[in-house]
Amino acid sequence: MISLRTDLPLGGDSASRFIPWLMAIMVFLGILSVSGVAVFDTILSGWSRAVTGTLTVQIPALSAINEDSANQARTDRAVAALESLPSVRSVKVLKNTEIEALLAPWLGDAAAIGDLPIPVLIDVSLSDESTAIIEGLRTAVTTVVPDAIIDDHRRWFEHLIDLTEGFRLLTIGIALIVTTALALTVVYATRASMAEFREVISVLHLIGARDIYVATQFAKRTLSAALKGSAGGLLAGVFTQIAIGLLASNVESGFLPDIDLGFGFWISLPLVSLAAAVLAMITAYITVLSTLRSMV
């Protein structure tokens, strides 16, 4: 086990007071960043699962009135064409009530919708969703219903992926900024600490301590202070995570997929905390070495 015994005074100086608070804040922000990436990934994969292997065929209504039989004939032709394809696993024509429920949030109640030329929507489940299969399906359907629209969700989903990737990059950027800020602040705090302990460093040198020994003393001291702070940041981060999870569970189901971040995510949080403390320790070590080496 590594001994954290140090020849430098613990506590009382600016670095000892400052580093635990700094670490707590940085670890908290780091945990939020990691959580952000994990949540975006989970939402994306949930949506991806939901739309994978499905597409929607839309048969536009010919007219708002007196064309029911013609519309039904067009729907039957499309369904027959779809069912004849070996890659189609199932075909389901949505009932009017289901379509009205989908449109209600935008167009109001069913009474108002009833007068509009509502298209027929057909949910298609595929065993193979390669581009060639979808193009074959498109040809088969538009041959029998030329104005049918095939929506394989890809366009919508690609925009969603772009948006999620944007959020993910933003979160990684924030994590990098937090890391850089942490390192720079530890450099500043370590230099301030070295100035305060000039006499101790001088005595250590005069009795034969190498720069590495002095740097190790500061590194141990920084690690000790950083571990205290990062433990606080970890606790705050976990509680925040739990609170956000509870709030998210109140959001109406169906809008967001179930977000189960999994065991790996919860294990990663103490690792983030530990990594931040180790980063602070290494930064302090390198700062002391480079400062001492610049001395004559």
Add this chain to the structure above:
Amino acid sequence: MQISKSSESTDQTSALELDNVSLSYDGGPNVLTNLNLSLPSGSFHFLTGASGAGKTSLLKLLYLAQRPTQGSVRLFGTNVTAAARSALPAIRRKVGVVFQDFRLLDHLSAFDNVALPLRVANAPEPEIKSNVSELLSWVGLDEYMDAKPETLSGGQKQRVAIARAVVNRPRLILADEPTGNVDDTIAMRLMQLFMEMNKLGSNVIIATHNEHLVAKFGFNRLALENHRLSELPPLAANGAQA
């Protein structure tokens, strides 16, 4: 106290050589001018001189806290004036220093202060415990091992500083007024410790104003006067030169 002889043998080269050494601070006047000196291994000297003569500055050159502005300093055959910074710690470990103001680390106990030179040399903890305890007993501080320097008297601090200087059996011991704050009994005991270390091969240089001490122990003298150094014979007990 039983102190085993260091495995490092004392060779026949000079332990310490000064060659035309001068020192000034920040381009000011010389505080030391053209010092020349060669001390054989195993020597014991008092360093004397009036206040401001440059005794502390000379000691600083010898414990490598200062580089000369002119000339060269050789310790144990190595020209330390030209040595790389990375080579200095190994040389400093061969030099034990008793500072006039002690320079103990206030946040460490007496034990940990004395243990420092062994710890920086990566000595094993059982060895540290044994050597430090024995040495603190020798200087009469076995009941103060856990005491912080701020709770110790001036004389007790001085003894801790001396124990720290000799604990790793250095080849050169430099002491700046080491008996200045202790009574005669303790002073004699500390001088005995220095002589014991000298018998085991350490060179000893003690800077002092105490003529009684210089006369009583009759070792050769290094005298600093007008920024220059001369080697003088021992002072007789009546104050005359022997």
